[in-house]
Amino acid sequence: MTQVELADATGLSTATVSIIVNELAAAGIVTTTQVTRSGRRAFQVTLSRGLGLVAGIHFSTRALIVALSDPNGSIIAKQRLPLPADHRHDTDMDRAAQLIADMLESISAPPSELLGAGLGICAPYNPKTDMLSVPGLLRGWDEVHIAESMSRRLGKPVVVDNGANLAMLGESRHGIAKEAQSAVFVSIGHGIGAGILANGEILRGYDGTAGEIGHVRVLENGDLCHCGNRGCLEVMVNSTTIVNSLRNTVGNVTLRDVITMARQGDIGCSRVISDAAHYVGGALSALCNLVNPELIVIGGELADAGVALLAPLEAAIERNSLHNPLNPPRVQLSILGEDAAVYGAAAFAFDSISLPISSVMMEASA
Numbered sequence: 001m002t003q004v005e006l007a008d009a010t011g012l013s014t015a016t017v018s019i020i021v022n023e024l025a026a027a028g029i030v031t032t033t034q035v036t037r038s039g040r041r042a043f044q045v046t047l048s049r050g051l052g053l054v055a056g057i058h059f060s061t062r063a064l065i066v067a068l069s070d071p072n073g074s075i076i077a078k079q080r081l082p083l084p085a086d087h088r089h090d091t092d093m094d095r096a097a098q099l100i101a102d103m104l105e106s107i108s109a110p111p112s113e114l115l116g117a118g119l120g121i122c123a124p125y126n127p128k129t130d131m132l133s134v135p136g137l138l139r140g141w142d143e144v145h146i147a148e149s150m151s152r153r154l155g156k157p158v159v160v161d162n163g164a165n166l167a168m169l170g171e172s173r174h175g176i177a178k179e180a181q182s183a184v185f186v187s188i189g190h191g192i193g194a195g196i197l198a199n200g201e202i203l204r205g206y207d208g209t210a211g212e213i214g215h216v217r218v219l220e221n222g223d224l225c226h227c228g229n230r231g232c233l234e235v236m237v238n239s240t241t242i243v244n245s246l247r248n249t250v251g252n253v254t255l256r257d258v259i260t261m262a263r264q265g266d267i268g269c270s271r272v273i274s275d276a277a278h279y280v281g282g283a284l285s286a287l288c289n290l291v292n293p294e295l296i297v298i299g300g301e302l303a304d305a306g307v308a309l310l311a312p313l314e315a316a317i318e319r320n321s322l323h324n325p326l327n328p329p330r331v332q333l334s335i336l337g338e339d340a341a342v343y344g345a346a347a348f349a350f351d352s353i354s355l356p357i358s359s360v361m362m363e364a365s366a
């Protein structure tokens with residue numbers, strides 16, 4: 001923010017803000033740069049990189065993404081590794097720790113500059129137990145104390161959350177949901193997850209399972225889900241069911257092939273994506289009636305299908321949710337893409353880990 005915007009946001013006078021900013025700048029906590037706002041010169045205040053860095057880590061269903069972020073939320077280094085279908089937590093965490101060490105070295109930052117990390121997993125997480133909220137949703141992770149395990153590897157504090165919650169937080173801080181107070185992020189791809197922003201805060205629920213839209217039943221007596229119930233949304237819509245339903249007509253294809261062919265106008269591929277949108281839209285309609293979002297952000301691999309996914313999704317939501325012709329929820333594609341969760345993980349880490357501001361201030365005053 002500029003100094004004038006800081007005065008507006010805090011209710012302090014511009015003179016007071018200016019004095020505080022000068023003190024913080026002298027202590028190395030903030031940096032000011034001259035910018036132009038509405039044709040006038042202004043001073044933009046940002047947190048100083050010298051405060052330290054955090055790592056954002058996301059174990060999605062098929063990839064590991066690790067990023068280093070400065071206190072302003074800018075990603076300054078990033079690595080992506082594809083993961084096998086049934087990846088294991090111990091090797092995943094070792095890889096993430098190694099990537100973080102490599103990235104710190106690549107930007108010539110000593111390990112002491114890392115303050116901590118935020119970690120996203122593709123399952124609901126209970127911060128009270130530091131374990132999965134519901135056992136069985138992520139093979140090999142049931143007995144793991146997740147924050148503690150990662151923290152031991154890094155020697156730094158670690159906070160954990162469901163990747164969909166972190167993606168919602170990422171879009172809210174740095175993406176398409178910046179202006180929204182009530183929004184839903186839905187990831188549609190190898191699995192399905194949702195994160196809910198209610199009154200500007202992530203809604204996690206009693207033990208972390210809020211937003212588990214993938215396990216909403218959409219088909220009575222449908223196939224068995226790995227959660228133990230039948231006919232869950234995630235059973236009806238996932239990369240395997242999508243590619244399998246095209247086996248007889250187009251043969252062996254990957255999800256990426258299906259998306260490319262749908263974008264080129266292939267009728268069969270468009271149809272299976274439209275069917276997926278129909279199921280997701282039905283479940284999302286119920287969510288719209290319950291939490292009344294102003295914005296629905298669509299992410300995950302299937303988001304690349306663009307209008308082939310969005311048009312039937314919007315139609316299903318309009319048909320099945322409480323009709324509000326004046327102010328229907330906007331449905332938009334994620335702009336951070338697969339990085340949304342690491343942006344959110346870094347923001348969550350900065351929110352949760354206390355910055356070493358007091359020690360910087362003491363050094364400055366000494």
Ligand SMILES: [Zn+2]
Pocket residue numbers: 214215216225226227228229232234
């Ligand atoms: Zn289920």
